[in-house]
Amino acid sequence: ALISLRQLLDHAAEHSYGLPAFNVNNLEQMRAIMEAADKMDAPVIVQASAGARKYAGAPFLRHLILAAIEEFPHIPVCMHQDHGTSPAVCQRSIQLGFSSVMMDGSLKDDGKTPADWDYNVDVTKRTVDMAHACGVSVEGELGVLGSLETGTAGEEDGIGAEGVLDHSQLLTDPEEAAQFVKLTHVDALAIAIGTSHGAYKFSRPPSGDILAIERIKEIHRRIPNTHLVMHGSSSVPQEWLKVINEFGGAIPETYGVPVEEIVEGIKHGVRKVNIDTDLRLASTGAMRRAMAQKPSEFDPRKFLKASTDAMRDICIARYEAFGAAGQA
Ligand code: G3H
Ligand code: 13P
Ligand code: NA
Ligand code: ZN
Secondary structure, three states, X not given: OEOOHHHHHHHHHHOOOOEEEEEOOOHHXXXXXXXXXXXXXXXXXXXXXXHHHHHHOHHHHHHHHHHHHHHOOOOOEEEEEEEEOOHHHHHHHHHHOOOEEEEOOOEOOOOOOEOOHHHHHHHHHHHHHHHHOOOOEEEEEEOOOXXXXXXXXXXXXXXXXXXXXXXXXXXXXXXXHHHHHHHHOOOEEEEOEOOOOOOOOEOOOOOOOOOOHHHHHHHHHHOOOOEEEEOXXXXXXXXXXXXXXXXXXXXXXXXXXXXXXXXXXXXXXXEEXXXXXXXXXXXXXXHHHHHHHOOOOOOXXXXXXXXXHHHHHHHHHHHHHOOOOOOO
16 A cells, blocks of 8 residues: 555654665566565565656656555555655656655755755745645755765765765754754655765775764754654675676775664664665676576576566565564
């Protein structure tokens, strides 16, 4: 059944677990997520970016999610729009039937330029007024996502601030978060706590204090009824990097956010954990390996099945680690 983000995350908060929010672009990702959720009896958040809409087309994307709901009627599914760049984009998604939208007013509508406070409050508040009138939830974002190691957003294409960022922008201020929620009434708030989008988050193995846990605690204390969202939460599995590079790929040494750190964040109020890169890496690795191991094969379903299985296993591991198994 289709369910709003507010309903899903209220349940997660009440029962102290976190939910992965997986990005979806194609059939294989959708199947992987649903097979994992079905196996683990977990609720689902699927999110579609502007890039996904460009790739699959809005009608295909929408019907892919609706098909998942039809095939797995016992699983609650939130259909969320990732990184909306304007109230107009969010309005369009609401018309398409999304049950949740993200208005990312931390960046201007080019998706690159850090926006000021008044802009963010204005676009977010307008989106909340519109969405709540339709029973749709809203996620806002305060602070600019970027690596504390490099001071950059890490993503070359897609959503991410340009240039080197001021260190103070990279951690969301708790007092500002309280003020922002009071002015906008968002259901969920994405906070900057040391993560960045994409595969290149950290150049050295994480030492165990990658996330600003104290900051998460302080923000959660100020806004206990607003669900905290962590973007850039891929763990960048080293085993999949190895497979990719073993079978013809060329990905330099890089690290993500360890699952244990995410679990620590969930203990202190993080409820929605955005993951895209991990499924991309697993999918690419599985396809490269399947193609290399059977060069005579030309039925793409064989490669795509390997991709689906690899992504499904990542989803299963995240549902389990975040405490979402058995909560559907
Ligand atoms: O926030 C970024 C997500 O990973 C979506 O990426 O814009 O390339 O679809 P994308
Ligand atoms: P990753 O690139 O770490 O998977 O983050 C995805 C994300 O935040 C989507 O909004
Ligand atoms: Na989002
Ligand atoms: Zn994101």
